Amino acid sequence: MSENSADRLDVVLLKAGRTKIRYTGELLDDDGTRVEVRAPWAGDGVRDFGFVRFEPGDVFTEYYWRDRWYAIKEVRSATGALKGWYCDITRPAVLPHARTRSTGGTPVGPELIVEDLDLDLWVSADGTDVRRLDEDEFADSGLARTDPEAAAAARSALDELESLARGGDFTTLLV
Template sequence: MSANSVDVVLVKAGRTKLRYPAEVIRDDGTRMTVRAPWAAVGARDFGFVRFEPGDVFTEHYWRDRWYAVKEVRSGNGALKGWYCDIARPAVATAGELVCEDLDLDLWLSADGATVLRLDEDEFAESGLADRDPEAAENARRALDELELLARDGGFSALLG
């Protein structure tokens, strides 16, 4: 693995959900930005957006924030929007970037008109509030923060 690449490891409920190679675009010690093609097998249609082979994700992970923001573009470069995972702060080690998904998500469409809070039912069913109330509170606060930024046009400043 080269100095400008890393394996992104997405963990959910203590298990590796997905692992894929990504190119490191920027790392300032707090935020690491990577770029990778759609890593799942086949397409995934969420109803509000479709991720498919050829899509390119520019992913922003923070070591001090409870979320990751993924800019999604089609293979021809057209912006689809931003998919945000509520997650524990990312952990980067030699050649690996680990992000633990906490079930909550947010979607912001390319035109900024659609902001969707996602998977709140999964989050409630996960039992995180009972197992780790502090993490659950941080997750809820992070979702509220991202929703406010999305509705107020603050993603440019966040990702700039």
Template sequence: MSENSASAEADVDSKDDVNSKDTATVHVVLRKAGRTKIRYPATLLRDDGRHVVVRAPWAAAGIRDFGFVRFEPGDVFTEHYWRDRWYAVKEVRDGEGGLKGWYCDVTRPAEVDGAGLVVEDLDLDLWVSADRTSILRLDEDEFAESGLAERDPRAATAALGALDELELLARSGELVNRLAH
């Protein structure tokens, strides 16, 4: 469920990475189980060396209705990645600018390389509705089935801790404050 904002296999030009001074475009590369799940261009809003913020439209064909939220053409994702945290947080707005909520992916800390901004999805997710009344832990079954706990117990522990941290931040109302830092 971590597909977020754009078309699946956009062409990548090696100069278009986070370190490029000539462009405000970065390619976000989401990997899962060692393969590229999705790659899409995004506008780089800021990179302070620890926290990277990009914005990208939902560009997948059609609508994805998850039951608790619909991602559709016109939606805009402001995506927050950290090089020292095991998660990414995506603020989701509709085409009119109305807030839908926050989609949080548990990932390994973000890396920047020649491919762009690279994150590895670890299956666990959290959804927080715009009014903050719905906070949903997602894909715990996929995480259990992934075998990460056996292959990389340290990463599995960090992933579960990140999901717990995200839920605590969401329930305390601090998730949005965290995005500013």
């Protein structure tokens, strides 16, 4: 990660109005629509999904869009081997200007804010394993009742990503 604090930002993942996780990443690119961030695995210890393990040393290159309802995280092992892509269905990302601390007004730096909508997609490195995840959590969230337009956009985003992954066009989103 770059030592230049201007290249760093906090990624804040919200879920149901609360901060699920916050971590610091290196801002690689921001073209005004898509934000690219690199960060080490921010979880505690190993997370074994059965089809992939996230573990200390893994590096995530994350792609967020201001105009799309998903985020794509390319996952590589500590040795650089591609594990695959974990896709979160989210509201479009928000990257406001640098924020300040409530005491003293000291600039803290930018934070990328992303609201997780429960649906996920996994795509293995070789593209043969494409899995829709957490559809039960999405149904239980009540989003279809409380914000039907957002729920429809989330389902549409998951369908789009799955179609691209199964059609072999998935990685075109990342260039």
